[in-house]
Structures are given as structure tokens and as C-alpha cells.
Amino acid sequence: MSYQSPNLYGQHGSHTKVLSIASGKGGVGKTTITSNLALSLASQGHRVLILDGDLGMANVDIMFGVRSQHHIGDILQGRVSVEDAIQRIDKNIDLLSGGSGLYEMSKISTVEKAQLIEQISEIGTHYDYMLVDTAPGISDQVLFLNSAAQQICVVITPDPASIADSYALMKVLNQHYREQRFSIICNQVSDVAQGKRLFSKINDICSKFLYLSLDYLGSIPQDKVLRQTTQTQKLVVRSHPDAISTVSIREIANELSGYNQIDSCKGSLQFFWRQLLGVA
Numbered sequence: 458m459s460y461q462s463p464n465l466y467g468q469h470g471s472h473t474k475v476l477s478i479a480s481g482k483g484g485v486g487k488t489t490i491t492s493n494l495a496l497s498l499a500s501q502g503h504r505v506l507i508l509d510g511d512l513g514m515a516n517v518d519i520m521f522g523v524r525s526q527h528h529i530g531d532i533l534q535g536r537v538s539v540e541d542a543i544q545r546i547d548k549n550i551d552l553l554s555g556g557s558g559l560y561e562m563s564k565i566s567t568v569e570k571a572q573l574i575e576q577i578s579e580i581g582t583h584y585d586y587m588l589v590d591t592a593p594g595i596s597d598q599v600l601f602l603n604s605a606a607q608q609i610c611v612v613i614t615p616d617p618a619s620i621a622d623s624y625a626l627m628k629v630l631n632q633h634y635r636e637q638r639f640s641i642i643c644n645q646v647s648d649v650a651q652g653k654r655l656f657s658k659i660n661d662i663c664s665k666f667l668y669l670s671l672d673y674l675g676s677i678p679q680d681k682v683l684r685q686t687t688q689t690q691k692l693v694v695r696s697h698p699d700a701i702s703t704v705s706i707r708e709i710a711n712e713l714s715g716y717n718q719i720d721s722c723k724g725s726l727q728f729f730w731r732q733l734l735g736v737a
């Protein structure tokens with residue numbers, strides 16, 4: 458298999474878990490979860506890189522109260538190195554903004570691709586997790602980004618439109634990209650019991666029509682405190698350590714840290730970038 462190529466693959470970053478945070482419907486809480494999950498993982502001592510892959514509404518930086526300076530397009534145009542495009546946004550948390558460059562990566566020359574992989578390999582060893590915040594929906598770009606991730610976390614809410622759209626997302630990822638495994642986060646539920654019922658519902662539909670079984674990652678209740686803190690550009694995990702949403706997000710971070718590695722070649726940061734560059 459081509460990924461065994463020593464120059465392009467190597468050992469660096471092979472332990473970085475790459476998770477995408479996806480949804481069929483917009484506004485379900487992906488960016489909120491990505492940012493607060495990053496903070497929870499970082500407070501456990503993990504080093505986290507967030508890739509803001511939402512082309513239209515990139516806003517992870519706003520959640521952290523910073524403004525991102527560069528994006529992948531600047532790397533592709535040779536204005537900055539990968540290292541310089543990555544911005545420290547909190548203790549143990551770095552941010553790389555995708556911008557439109559994320560989707561132009563496969564178009565650069567082979568030499569440029571090799572150089573980029575080289576640079577990425579060097580930074581790869583720095584991180585335990587890379588969390589990829591994505592745009593909602595089933596556009597080719599979103600599907601591609603998710604298919605490159607090692608673990609796809611689909612965020613759903615009790616809204617029937619969210620259930621239908623997340624089913625559509627998993628269906629197309631399954632049928633066009635052969636994705637077999639999805640992790641589900643139930644957000645904005647009234648309580649954990651409702652979250653578990655919601656999971657059972659989507660799991661039943663997916664096993665019946667797609668022959669897929671889903672993993673339950675956890676539930677996050679609808680929380681006024683979270684909504685208010687987001688409005689004031691604060692992260693609930695930091696500002697309200699005892700809020701119900703904080704406790705739930707922390708539990709999801711614990712679940713992720715103990716998550717069994719998926720037995721798959723999709724296991725590294727390099728795989729992710731190589732997919733995007735079209736050299737996997």
C-alpha cells in the first residue's frame with residue numbers, strides 16, 4: 458500500500474488521533490463541542506490541534522477570543538510555513554485554519570505535496586489529538602474531510618430534521634466512502650435518558666437500512682449556562698466547571714481518551730493530510 462512509503466509516511470504523528478466533528482444539519486453545536494472538548498482534553502494534559510475546516514463560517518478562533526492570522530491557503534502560496542500558520546490559542550491547544558486552502562490542497566504539484574507532508578510530519582509529533590470542526594451537510598468537501606479522519610463524530614439533536622440529515626450524512630459516507638463506523642454525540646437533549654433514546658433511534662435506523670452499528674459517545678443537555686457563556690465569547694468548560702454541559706463534555710473527553718484504537722490504516726495525522734493532498 459502506498460502509505461508505507463517511508464518518505465511520505467514515517468513514524469511522526471502516528472499516535473495523533475484524528476477526529477472530525479460532523480453533522481447533517483447546521484447549528485447543532487459542532488463548534489461549541491469542538492472547542493470545549495479541546496479544552497477538556499487539554500486540561501487532562503493532552504496536546505490538541507484544532508483544524509477549523511468550516512469554510513464559510515470558520516469560528517473556532519472567536520470561541521477562544523482570538524483572531525486567526527493565517528490559513529492553509531497562505532501555506533500553499535508559500536507565504537508562511539505550516540509551523541507559522543499554526544497559532545497557539547490556549548495552553549496545550551493550537552489552531553490551524555483551513556480556509557479555502559483546505560480544498561485546494563489536492564491541486565498543488567507533487568513536489569509541493571512532498572514538501573508539505575514533510576513539514577506536517579515535523580509538527581505531527583506535537584499532538585495527541587487533532588479535532589476537525591467541519592461545515593454541516595453533505596457537500597463533497599465536507600464528505601472528503603470526514604472520510605480522511607480516523608473517527609467521525611456525528612452530532613445530533615432531538616430535532617427530527619437533525620436525525621434525518623445525520624442519517625443522510627452517514628448514508629452517503631457509507632455508500633460513497635465506505636465508512637463503516639460512526640460515533641454519536643447527542644446534543645441539546647433534555648436529559649441523559651433522552652440522549653440514550655435518541656441514540657437508540659438513530660442506531661436502529663442505521664442498522665436496519667445501512668447495516669451499520671454506531672458507537673455512543675455521550676449526551677450533552679440543553680444548557681442555558683452554555684448558551685449564555687457562548688454569547689459572551691467564553692467557553693463553558695472553563696468559566697463554569699460545574700455546569701451540566703461541562704460535566705457531560707468532560708465525560709465525552711474521558712470516553713475519547715479511553716477509546717479503543719480503531720483497527721484501521723486510517724490511524725494517523727499523516728493519513729489525514731495525505732488523503733487531502735490526494736497522495737494516499
Ligand SMILES: Nc1ncnc2c1ncn2[C@@H]1O[C@H](COP(=O)(O)OP(=O)(O)OP(=O)(O)O)[C@@H](O)[C@H]1O
Nearest residue numbers: 483484485486487488489593645678679680684687
Ligand atoms: N448543549 C447546548 N445547550 C445550549 N445551547 C447550545 C448547546 N450546544 C450548542 N448550543 C448553542 O447552539 C448554537 C449553535 O452552536 P454551534 O455554533 O456550536 O453549532 P454548529 O453546529 O457549529 O453550527 P454550524 O453548522 O453553523 O457550524 C450556539 O448558540 C450554541 O451556544
Ligand SMILES: [Mg+2]
Nearest residue numbers: 487488511514
Ligand atoms: Mg460551526
